[in-house]
Amino acid sequence: MSTPHDPHAAELHRLVSLMTGDEKHSAAATSTLDVVRVLYERVLDVSPSTAGDRTRDRFLLSKGHGPMAYYAVLVDQGFFPESWLADWATYDSPLGYHPDRNLVPGVEISSGSLGHGFPLAVGTALGLRAQGIASRVVVLVGDAELDEGSNHEATELAAALGLDALTVVVVDNRSTSYAVPGRIAARFEVEGWDTVTVDGRDHDLLEKALSHRGIGRPNAVIATVEEKS
Amino acid sequence: MDARQQFARTTADLVDTDDSVALVYAEISAQYFGDVEARHPDRVVNVGIREQLLVNVGAGMALTGMRPVVHTFSSFLVERAFEQVKLGFGHQDVGGVLVGAGGSFDIPGGGRTHQAPGDVALLDTLPGVHVHAPSNAVEVDAILRTVVAGDGLHYVRVVGQTNAAAYPAHGRFHVVRRGAGATVIALGPVLDDVLVATAGLDVTVLYSSTVRPFDGRGLRAVLGSPDVVLVEPWLAGTSSRVVAEALRDVPHRLLALGVGRDEHRHYGTAREHVRAHGLDAAGIRRSLDAFLAA
Numbered sequence: 350m351s352t353p354h355d356p357h358a359a360e361l362h363r364l365v366s367l368m369t370g371d372e373k374h375s376a377a378a379t380s381t382l383d384v385v386r387v388l389y390e391r392v393l394d395v396s397p398s399t400a401g402d403r404t405r406d407r408f409l410l411s412k413g414h415g416p417m418a419y420y421a422v423l424v425d426q427g428f429f430p431e432s433w434l435a436d437w438a439t440y441d442s443p444l445g446y447h448p449d450r451n452l453v454p455g456v457e458i459s460s461g462s463l464g465h466g467f468p469l470a471v472g473t474a475l476g477l478r479a480q481g482i483a484s485r486v487v488v489l490v491g492d493a494e495l496d497e498g499s500n501h502e503a504t505e506l507a508a509a510l511g512l513d514a515l516t517v518v519v520v521d522n523r524s525t526s527y528a529v530p531g532r533i534a535a536r537f538e539v540e541g542w543d544t545v546t547v548d549g550r551d552h553d554l555l556e557k558a559l560s561h562r563g564i565g566r567p568n569a570v571i572a573t574v575e576e577k578s
Numbered sequence: 579m580d581a582r583q584q585f586a587r588t589t590a591d592l593v594d595t596d597d598s599v600a601l602v603y604a605e606i607s608a609q610y611f612g613d614v615e616a617r618h619p620d621r622v623v624n625v626g627i628r629e630q631l632l633v634n635v636g637a638g639m640a641l642t643g644m645r646p647v648v649h650t651f652s653s654f655l656v657e658r659a660f661e662q663v664k665l666g667f668g669h670q671d672v673g674g675v676l677v678g679a680g681g682s683f684d685i686p687g688g689g690r691t692h693q694a695p696g697d698v699a700l701l702d703t704l705p706g707v708h709v710h711a712p713s714n715a716v717e718v719d720a721i722l723r724t725v726v727a728g729d730g731l732h733y734v735r736v737v738g739q740t741n742a743a744a745y746p747a748h749g750r751f752h753v754v755r756r757g758a759g760a761t762v763i764a765l766g767p768v769l770d771d772v773l774v775a776t777a778g779l780d781v782t783v784l785y786s787s788t789v790r791p792f793d794g795r796g797l798r799a800v801l802g803s804p805d806v807v808l809v810e811p812w813l814a815g816t817s818s819r820v821v822a823e824a825l826r827d828v829p830h831r832l833l834a835l836g837v838g839r840d841e842h843r844h845y846g847t848a849r850e851h852v853r854a855h856g857l858d859a860a861g862i863r864r865s866l867d868a869f870l871a872a
Binding site: 451462472473475482 | 670
């Protein structure tokens with residue numbers, strides 16, 4: 350499932366295993382892994398040493414569910430120690446089933462309730478623009494998360510205000526009830542977003558799609574992965 | 579000038595003079611914001627009729643270090659978008675100034691859909707929310723300037739009901755009248771009716787526009803008799819909890835007056851609704867006499 354000749358993948362899977370407790374993870378645990386890896390390894394300008402800078406790029410994990418891949422990448426990038434992973438979701442751990450920005454270094458928003466991160470990302474992009482900061486804001490949503498109407502409010506306003514700092518990446522594992530093929534991309538396109546659909550496991554395609562910054566138009570990347578089983 | 583126009587004027591001034599201040603609104607009050615929006619299109623944002631987005635856009639701007647003023651009618655700001663207030667501001671732990679217009683019955687012709695007597699009680703379920711109920715344009719102006727310059731999460735309830743006098747909002751009770759008997763607490767724009775209702779009675783009258791945090795120490799300091807009367811122009815009993823907390827080791831009786839829970843399917847004027855909920859001077863006096871005689 351990972352890009353061939355990627356020895357680093359084994360290391361990330363080892364980190365995920367510290368939380369899932371098994372060698373072969375469920376697809377839900379790793380549906381976002383390649384997208385989040387590519388963002389931190391190839392796209393975003395943010396690191397532990399710049400995590401407090403006003404001009405850093407921001408990644409917002411909107412859905413918050415299945416954060417194991419996110420935590421593994423943050424450990425791999427040096428945001429917090431690997432030793433935190435083993436006892437995650439215990440009473441005194443900073444790591445919950447949904448990430449908390451006030452507890453976990455490098456986490457931009459506290460999420461878990463669906464439909465909040467995308468609107469927060471729109472506000473973040475507006476706040477950066479108002480301050481003349483050119484940083485990018487990338488927000489990850491799930492395809493089922495788009496059921497929430499608040500996302501559609503965000504889709505419309507981001508295009509209307511031309512928020513080209515904003516990228517939404519939809520990790521589509523076809524987990525929504527009442528799916529309509531092609532609906533997600535069509536929704537973004539009709540609102541005026543630059544929109545592309547890519548293989549959510551192909552690192553080079555993801556890098557190209559996630560690095561795109563349009564002119565006066567926000568960017569939507571639909572990253573398709575294996576169907577949720 | 580009415581309170582809502584004053585809110586618009588003061589907010590425009592704050593946006594003009596402080597680059598970190600943003601105004602986010604959802605069509606409501608657009609008639610007042612045209613000029614300031616033209617001057618500062620990046621910091622004055624109309625999100626359209628999208629209240630969930632409204633609150634989280636404000637919170638997102640706060641995440642970048644700005645001080646957002648977030649505005650629409652109370653019913654849509656607090657009730658429709660309550661989870662956004664809880665998570666976008668509270669759980670993220672960022673601050674902002676939520677300004678709700680309309681209150682309990684400013685738009686009586688609009689009926690239940692535009693009435694939010696439960697707004698203060700709802701926000702009171704969240705930790706650390708400061709609630710302000712200014713009672714005229716002078717108080718609106720002063721409170722907005724203070725809380726926008728400050729930090730934390732604030733709710734400013736801008737309504738059509740007024741008190742004649744303006745009091746400084748320093749967070750402590752003003753002792754408006756001193757007596758030996760019961761203590762009557764007027765929160766927000768009910769003071770004028772309370773003063774008429776208590777004329778000739780040997781009671782203490784306290785006033786504050788600061789609803790939360792509640793000045794429990796100020797209440798204890800003036801308490802004469804063990805009778806406490808609470809008058810608040812939103813859901814009756816909203817502040818009973820904080821009175822009980824302030825007087826937990828003091829035997830006391832409490833009469834909590836406010837807007838009733840029952841839906842009144844009537845239109846008319848705000849004053850008629852005040853009367854219907856027993857919050858006009860005659861209604862307060864009736865309740866007070868019965869309570870003190872019991």
